[in-house]
Amino acid sequence: MRFLKIAILALFASCLCQCGTPYGVWHKVKRGETLYRISQTYGVPMEKIMKHNPQIKDPTLLIAGDKLFIPGASEVKEVPPPGRQTAGSHEQRGSKPKSHGDAKAQSIPGEKPPRQPSEDSGAEKSLRFLWPARGQITSRFGERRGNRAHKGIDIAAPEGAPIVAAESGQVIFSGKISGYGKVIVIEHASGFVTVYAHNRKNYVKAGEWVERGQRIGEVGKTGRASGPHLHFEIRVNNTPVDPLKYLAKGG
Ligand SMILES: [Zn+2]
Known part of the structure; x- marks a missing residue:
């Protein structure tokens, strides 16, 4: 009986191999999770996850309840919230300390530690974003x-x-997305994400920590853009909101 089970399993596994379906797990996306953090948690590159999940049109916009196939993963993992060490990932490209609160945590010269998102500090109300570019x-x-409807x-x-x-925040995407052209996506505390699109140049890479006001790229007209401009979005838990409600008055 036991042998039969093993034999059936082996047959099943070999069929999977023959069908070209790789080994992996299905991850159910929870509210506020980003592809970047999912990829960090499992230690699987974003590009690889996208290749196996062609339904992802916009890697910056995952919807809670979506199921993603994580190739190569052996078990479903919990994705930690932003600003914390992602469990189980081997290397961090970002500048996260080994464990927060540990003063002896290794730091690489020139790297800045991320600001911990202050839980429940009313950050949502007090957050005033800088204008990402000057212009009308x-x-x-x-x-x-x-x-x-225009999302930004x-x-x-x-x-x-x-x-x-x-x-300030962590770059969770820097690359091309159809329509957006060259785009940068930054994740901030309290579930906020900002999007900068149609860029001529991106200076930053996914995983990098950036400071408020830091130069991250150049205005351009890549993607669906009739002339040079910055398309700017603010999203709260993956839902686009009116940026003018969160930007400092007067530009
Ligand atoms: Zn736009």
Whole structure:
């Protein structure tokens, strides 16, 4: 009986191999989880996860309840909230200390430790983001574009103008997304994420910690853009919100 079970399992496994389906687990996305943190938790590159989950159109926008196939993983893991050491990942490309609260945690010269998100400190109310670029707003949040509502604001600026991080945080994506062109996504405390799109150049990579006001790229017109401008989004727990509600008044 036991032998039969093993034989069936072996047969099943060999079939999986023959069918080209790799070994892995299904991860159910929870509220606020990002592809970056999921990839860090399992130690599997984002690109690899995306390859096995062609349903992901926008790697910065995961929806709670979505199921992702994590190739190579042997067990489902808990994804820790941002700002904490991700359990089980071998190397951290970012600048996270080994364990927070440990004064002896190794630090590499020139690297800055992440600011711990202060839990329940009313950060959501007090958060005032910096303007990510200087220029006129040419399109506001929620404006209709064909059959879709605008998920951010457009700030017109000359090509090559600096883009700065609206708040300190960790870069969770830097690369190309169809429509967005070259885009940078930064995760901040309290479930906030900012998105900077149509860039000519990205100066930062996924995993890097950036400070509020740090130059992260240059304004451009990559992706679906008629002229040079910065498309800027603020998302709270993956839902786009009106950036003007969170940006300091007056620009
Ligand atoms: Zn836009």
